[in-house]
Amino acid sequence: MTPSRSLLFSLLSLVPLVASHGFVKQVIIDGQAYQGSIPGGTTNPSAIRQISTIDPVKGASNPSLNCGMNATLASDVANANPGSQIQIDWVGSSTGDSNWPHNTGPIMTYMAACDGSCATYDSANAEWFKISELGLLPGNTTWYQSLIMNGAMANVTIPGNIAPGNYLLRSELISLQLAVSEGGAEFYPSCTQLKIGGSQDGTPSSSDLVTFPGGYTDTEAGIYDPNIYNTPVDYDFPGPPVATLTAGSGAPAPSASSSPTGSGASSSSSASGSSSTSSTTTTSNSGASTSSSTTTSAGSSTSKGSAMCMLAPSSSGTSSSSMKRRHRLSHAKRRL
Ligand SMILES: *[C@@H]1O[C@H](CO)[C@@H](O)[C@H](O)[C@H]1NC(C)=O
Ligand SMILES: *[C@@H]1O[C@H](CO)[C@@H](O)[C@H](O)[C@H]1NC(C)=O
Ligand SMILES: *[C@@H]1O[C@H](CO)[C@@H](O)[C@H](O)[C@H]1NC(C)=O
Numbered sequence: 001m002t003p004s005r006s007l008l009f010s011l012l013s014l015v016p017l018v019a020s021h022g023f024v025k026q027v028i029i030d031g032q033a034y035q036g037s038i039p040g041g042t043t044n045p046s047a048i049r050q051i052s053t054i055d056p057v058k059g060a061s062n063p064s065l066n067c068g069m070n071a072t073l074a075s076d077v078a079n080a081n082p083g084s085q086i087q088i089d090w091v092g093s094s095t096g097d098s099n100w101p102h103n104t105g106p107i108m109t110y111m112a113a114c115d116g117s118c119a120t121y122d123s124a125n126a127e128w129f130k131i132s133e134l135g136l137l138p139g140n141t142t143w144y145q146s147l148i149m150n151g152a153m154a155n156v157t158i159p160g161n162i163a164p165g166n167y168l169l170r171s172e173l174i175s176l177q178l179a180v181s182e183g184g185a186e187f188y189p190s191c192t193q194l195k196i197g198g199s200q201d202g203t204p205s206s207s208d209l210v211t212f213p214g215g216y217t218d219t220e221a222g223i224y225d226p227n228i229y230n231t232p233v234d235y236d237f238p239g240p241p242v243a244t245l246t247a248g249s250g251a252p253a254p255s256a257s258s259s260p261t262g263s264g265a266s267s268s269s270s271a272s273g274s275s276s277t278s279s280t281t282t283t284s285n286s287g288a289s290t291s292s293s294t295t296t297s298a299g300s301s302t303s304k305g306s307a308m309c310m311l312a313p314s315s316s317g318t319s320s321s322s323m324k325r326r327h328r329l330s331h332a333k334r335r336l
Helices: 003-012 144-149 320-334
Strands: 022-029 032-035 076-080 085-092 107-113 128-134 154-157 165-175 186-196 265-267
Touching: 022 076, 022 165, 022 186, 032 076, 085 165, 085 186, 107 144, 107 154, 128 154, 144 165, 154 165
Parallel strands: 076 186
Antiparallel strands: 022 032, 022 085, 076 265, 085 154, 107 128, 107 165, 165 186
C-alpha cells in the first residue's frame, strides 16, 4: 500500500461513512399530520408523492429533480390555507428511523399550481415559484440543515395572500458536502399535494417561475461551490428569488376552487373533477400511475453501497477546523 493510500484509509476511518440518505416521513399542516410512504416500499394512501429510493437525485438535468427520485402520483390531497404553518419531517435511513444525515446545504420550498387536482397532475412541466429559502444561521458557519440533522423539522408558511387552488408544495434539501466538485451536489426534493382555500388573489409573476429540471445548473454558485467549507460561508442560493405574490401579476391564477374549511385529506377518487367551481376540468393523466412502479416489498429498500454518502462527524462539528477536515475527506473519498 502506498503511503498516500494508507493515509487515505486512516482518514476515512475517522468519520462514519453511512450508506444512508433520507426522505420526507410526514408533513404536518396546521397541526395535522399526513404520513408519507417508505421509498420503494408499500404505497399507502398519502398526500406525499412516493419516491423510489432514499438516494439523492444527482445532476441538475435529472428529471427526478422535479418531485424526487422516480416520484409517483399520490392518492390524496391535503387541505391548507393562506398562512398555513407547514412542518416537513425529513428523516434518514430506508425506514425513516434515523435523523436526517446531512448538515451542509440549503432548505428551500417551492410551490406550483396544478392543472386540476394535484392527485392526477403530471408535474413534469409544472411552473414552480420559491416561497422560502434558508441557508446559514447567523454567523455563517452553521446551516439550518444542521437543525434537521439534530431532529428538527423544516418549517414553511404558505404565503398569506396566495390565490386558492390546487398546488404542489416542493420541499427541497440540497446536501453540499461533496459540492466542491462539479456534479457533487445531492438534491432531495419532495412533493406534497395541496388544495389551498381562502379568497386571496396573490400569484407569482412569470419571471419568478422555473421548471425542474431547468431551474438549476450544475455550475451555478450554490450548487457547485468550491468554497463551501470556507467559513464564514458566503452562500448564494440557487434558483429564482423568493417570489412576491401580487394580485393581477403576470402568471395565470390556478383554477379557483372551493375553500377547504378544515384540515384533512380528501382522496382523489372523490375529489377529482368534482369541485363545483373548477374552470379547468381537463386534467392530464399522462403521469405515472400510483401503482406502476412502487410495488416492491417494503423490505427491499435497503440503501445501496454505490451511493454512499459522507456524514459529518457530529452535529456540533461545525467549526472551521472540522469543516476543513470534512472537506479534505470528501476529496479523499472521491479518489476511491
Ligand atoms: C427510476 O426509474 C428509472 C426508469 O424507470 C429506472 O431505470 C431507475 O432504475 C429508477 N431509479 C431508481 C433509483 O429506482
Ligand atoms: C422549525 O421550528 C421549530 C419550532 O420553532 C424549531 O425548533 C426548529 O428549529 C425549526 N426548524 C428549522 C430547520 O429551522
Ligand atoms: C453572512 O452571509 C451573508 C450573505 O452572504 C452576508 O451578507 C453576511 O455579511 C455574512 N455575515 C458574516 C458574519 O459573515
